[in-house]
Amino acid sequence: MELRGVEELMNLLHACRGVHDIPELTRSRLHPGGGTPVGDHVDLHDHALQTAALLRRSHPSDKELQVAGLVHDIGHLLGPGDDAGHADLAADAIRPLLGERVSGLVRLHVAAGRHPAAASPGPGPSPRNTLAPDAAGGATTRHEAAAFEHDLPAEDAVTLRQADDAGKVPGLYAGDLEDWRTLLELVAERSARLGAAD
Ligand SMILES: [Fe+2]
Numbered sequence: 254m255e256l257r258g259v260e261e262l263m264n265l266l267h268a269c270r271g272v273h274d275i276p277e278l279t280r281s282r283l284h285p286g287g288g289t290p291v292g293d294h295v296d297l298h299d300h301a302l303q304t305a306a307l308l309r310r311s312h313p314s315d316k317e318l319q320v321a322g323l324v325h326d327i328g329h330l331l332g333p334g335d336d337a338g339h340a341d342l343a344a345d346a347i348r349p350l351l352g353e354r355v356s357g358l359v360r361l362h363v364a365a366g367r368h369p370a371a372a373s374p375g376p377g378p379s380p381r382n383t384l385a386p387d388a389a390g391g392a393t394t395r396h397e398a399a400a401f402e403h404d405l406p407a408e409d410a411v412t413l414r415q416a417d418d419a420g421k422v423p424g425l426y427a428g429d430l431e432d433w434r435t436l437l438e439l440v441a442e443r444s445a446r447l448g449a450a451d
């Protein structure tokens with residue numbers, strides 16, 4: 254599936270309210286016989302906003318990185334139950350709209366979690382150029398390997414993953430989804446211009 258416009262993407266992000274990814278579900282207590290998660294967890298809507306807000310604070314000039322943080326988990330809605338494929342699903346869906354870099358960052362957000370730098374932010378070996386498939390733990394997908402071959406910014410992928418891991422604070426208000434609409438439109442317009450120039 255490919256997203257045709259920002260409106261469609263915004264609708265998808267709004268639909269993340271009340272939806273949880275699979276690991277979150279298994280950690281959650283469930284209503285007996287229900288399946289609706291309850292308890293102290295963050296739904297994908299709040300997780301998206303928290304992740305994007307963390308990246309806006311740490312990388313205020315990198316709008317594409319912030320947008321990648323906002324949309325990185327929409328694959329859970331596009332393919333419910335396909336936890337292993339959610340990064341690829343999201344990356345494929347947003348590529349025509351938001352461009353190669355945002356798509357690549359989203360695609361790598363799972364693999365980047367296997368890089369040592371993702372687990373220990375701060376001083377240490379730079380992930381730049383070291384997030385090769387082997388360094389990432391071996392279990393990379395064909396898409397991930399292809400992304401690395403295209404020289405995507407591994408350091409940025411690790412930064413996204415660190416925000417992803419930190420953006421799961423129950424009850425933390427991280428702004429309104431509508432506040433991101435203008436930035437999504439800007440990134441989409443820029444991507445369309447670049448695409449037209451190719
Ligand atoms: Fe994810």
Ligand SMILES: [Fe+2]
Nearest residue numbers: 300325326417
């Ligand atoms: Fe996430």
